[in-house]
Amino acid sequence: MLCPKCRSLNNKVIDSRLSKSEVSIRRRRQCLDCDYRFTTSEEVMRADLQVVKRDATREDFDRSKLVNGLKKAIEKRPIESLQIDLLISDIIATLEEKFDQEVSSEMIGELIMERLKKLDKIAYVRYASVYKDFRDIDEFAKEVNKLK
Numbered sequence: 205m206l207c208p209k210c211r212s213l214n215n216k217v218i219d220s221r222l223s224k225s226e227v228s229i230r231r232r233r234q235c236l237d238c239d240y241r242f243t244t245s246e247e248v249m250r251a252d253l254q255v256v257k258r259d260a261t262r263e264d265f266d267r268s269k270l271v272n273g274l275k276k277a278i279e280k281r282p283i284e285s286l287q288i289d290l291l292i293s294d295i296i297a298t299l300e301e302k303f304d305q306e307v308s309s310e311m312i313g314e315l316i317m318e319r320l321k322k323l324d325k326i327a328y329v330r331y332a333s334v335y336k337d338f339r340d341i342d343e344f345a346k347e348v349n350k351l352k
């Protein structure tokens with residue numbers, strides 16, 4: 205298992221437990237090189253996490269939705285699939301750490317954009333344009349200008 209932070213393969217399991225719904229085993233790991241702590245899961249990741257959407261409806265957290273949104277943004281960009289895997293595990297680790305039962309879709313969007321911005325500006329703008337649903341060209345231009 206790669207450390208999401210430094211990519212080291214050396215880590216130890218510091219805690220294992222069965223999730224509330226008992227569909228998965230969660231393991232808390234610590235990187236032996238940089239001490240970063242992250243969580244891995246066998247089977248369903250975050251089956252207990254609810255996403256609160258902008259219209260206040262809820263749905264189960266769905267990792268594949270997150271992946272699909274990212275794939276569209278990075279299409280034909282020079283980004284390795286490993287980088288995307290790391291980005292996804294970093295986002296999920298952050299969700300694990302900061303949110304217990306629910307998280308807003310806006311927060312997930314922010315987490316993704318924050319990381320895409322560092323990784324690839326074009327992918328970031330693509331993602332932001334879908335996610336932020338810019339009302340007009342000025343708003344879009346403002347966002348692009350911030351990147352210069």
Ligand SMILES: [Zn+2]
Binds near residue numbers: 238
């Ligand atoms: Zn590490």
